Amino acid sequence: MKLKSIKSWQIVCASLLLLAASYGIVRACAGGDWDESYSSNYTPEVFVADTTQTPFFYTWLFYYQIGFDTEHNERFNSTNVADWSKYLKGSVDKPSLEYLLNKANSKAIGQLVAFFDGKVLPDSLKRKAKGISRNNPQHKDFIYYLMYAKKCEQYAVYYNYYWDDKRTLPSRSDMGNIEESLRNGFEKSSDQFLKERYWFQLVRYYYFYDWDRCTYTFESNKLKFSPSTMYYRAMSYAAGAYYAMDRYVIANYYYSRIYDGCNQLKVVAHSSFHPQNESDWQQTLELCQNNEERITLWHLLGINYADEVRSMKEIYKMSSYSTKLDLLLTRFVNKQEIGTPYSQNTDSAKKAIEQDIRWCQQVANEGKTSNPFLWDVSAGYLSFLIGDYQKSAHYYQKAAKGTPNNDLAKSQLRLLTLLTNIKLLPKITPANEQSLLADLQWLYKLSDKNVDTRFRYYNAQSWVKKELAQKYEAQGDAVKAECFSSSTAFYSSNSNIEKMKAYFQNAKPNAYDKFCMGMSEKKLVDLWEYQAIRAAYSDSLSNAIALMQNVGETSTLLGNPFIGRKNDCHDCDHMAPQKVKYTKMSFLKKMKDLETAVAAGTNVHANAFMLGNAFYNMSHYGNARAFYEGGVITAGQSSPYYIPTEFAAMLTSNKMAMKYYQIAFKRATNNEQKAKCLFMMAKCERNEWYNTTLYSNRENEYNYDSNSPDFIQWNSFKLLKGYKNTKFYKEIINECGYFRKSVVG
Structure with a gap:
């Protein structure tokens, strides 16, 4: 089976795949500000609580809500402060660490190095580096490491957008003895914390100047360290070097490891993950040590190549209870409702969609997942999207028995059930009106309530009005149709206007009539x-x-x-x-x-x-x-x-x-x-x-x-x-x- 084409944005930004994902430096494309809530009734946040997955929800943007990943230079600022604070046992306060790690320039760090050689520290720097003491050997190790780290920023930190100008790296000779200093720090340090950081700096240095040495330095030392943020940062540079040398199999394997192991690198690992064809994809799978690693690879493939169902099927075979199914299912559902409508697809495309939906229904029927509510609601909504309203209602009734005890989940099920209930009405009778009233009042008062901002209900508000208007128009009730969806054609008839005036002037309107009048864009004075x-x-x-x-x-x-x-x-x-x-x-x-x-x-x-x-x-x-x-x-x-x-x-x-x-x-x-x-x-x-x-x-x-x-x-x-x-x-x-x-x- 051939892999589908990679997303067009990844092709456009191909020149920065290595940069953005491997060493987190380039500030990539700048994003837009679109919002799916106006074209969707299905809120993925209902079903996927892990916020590290949020950027990968189905979206028109490159990444959901954030648009583009632009945190490359600042991504690890707070993590670094926390790590060093723990290492230094709180002997240097966090504001001082934040200054030293994230703001201090090479000159300031040089003054601190001189301080450890017996020089006097300027008063201005004393105030910014509270707690730094000559009597604490860890402080000296910290400052000397910072001296090298700040120098590395000359090649490792890039402050321009990639389209502004071409980047010119300083030559190795311009960097002086930084390579030797980093290697000495790595080889001579007996402290595991410092040793890992020097290793990271060395791997990163070689990424810029020697890809072979980069991968060798990573591979020959990776077993010396336990997986950690710093470990995965080093792995990302090794992955970038492999990718640059066209060794996609191992590069993509490492990207999947990074994606699964380091939440802060999820987006950049995802943006670089790029199997070239089915052959190298199968070779990447062979590198996996266990099913969990294979599941992560299929999970990433489903996101990157928009073939969610293929990936879900493979993951389901290995572990039907895997939570990595959840994101893929929400993407598949959102794609069906936000993308090309089912009715506009070709017959062959419709058959393919129906097959995928039948598989989702089958999984929901089996009930062997970690999130049955997600599968039941999704099966119901997918059935709705292809016009099978009876089956849609069936799945919603099933979902109602296991609705999570939170407002967002309850609101989601209530909203989708309302849409199906309206579709199931062949004609709107007075009894139907009364049965719909509570849900309609709820739907159109959501804007007045302190509703969860993630909940997607705007599209439903528009859809319900149009659907009810069409049903009323079909059964000859032009006035109620006009209340829900205004039409200029209605006002070409004075008879219509008089009927609407009479409706508004009803001395004893029932609750549903009052609701209709409230929904009408036109009021009595307008008539x-x-x-x-x-x-x-x-x-x-x-x-x-x-x-x-x-x-x-x-x-x-x-x-x-x-x-x-x-x-x-x-x-x-x-x-x-x-x-x-x-x-x-x-x-x-x-x-x-x-x-x-x-x-x-x-x-x-x-x-x-x-x-x-x-x-x-x-x-x-x-x-x-x-x-x-x-x-x-x-x-x-x-x-x-x-x-x-x-x-x-x-x-x-x-x-x-x-x-x-x-x-x-x-x-x-x-x-x-x-x-x-x-x-x-x-x-x-x-x-x-x-x-x-x-x-x-x-x-x-x-x-x-x-x-x-x-x-x-x-x-x-x-x-x-x-x-x-x-x-x-x-x-x-x-x-x-x-x-x-x-x-x-």
């Missing part, structure tokens, strides 16, 4: 306001005012809606000083006053012209879009292309504006007034031409032929040519390019 807006666009101003009165206080418009501009610039109008600020209600009342005056024959030209401006400005092209923006028609529609189809005709129409500009033109008393009316009428004609030519087809946003005309000889432009002697004509021909082209043409 009243939307009906008022619709009435205004149809020139039914009295009705609009009556409807708007049910809304209560209305928002303020940003510009003066009764002025007309030569060029459309709502931002300009919003910034202009305004003597009167209009709300939606006062705007309607002012329009009604103007309409009454026109009907009565009072100052018809001026009042009709202001009404034309009002209707123009409350369209998408004017300065009062805020009039129609609200709970139903939302804000942010910067172009007619983005206006929902159901609202587009109403919001882009200038029919009513045209009506009142024509009245104003007929009752004008001079040519200046007539010229202004004609120009505003031309703007209405222009907008209607846009509506029918461009905005009627949303594909035109990107595909409209740039060679097509962007204006035509609108009738009002033709008539405006007859007013050449007016001041307004001269202003327009200078300001309006369309009109200037029309005249020249």
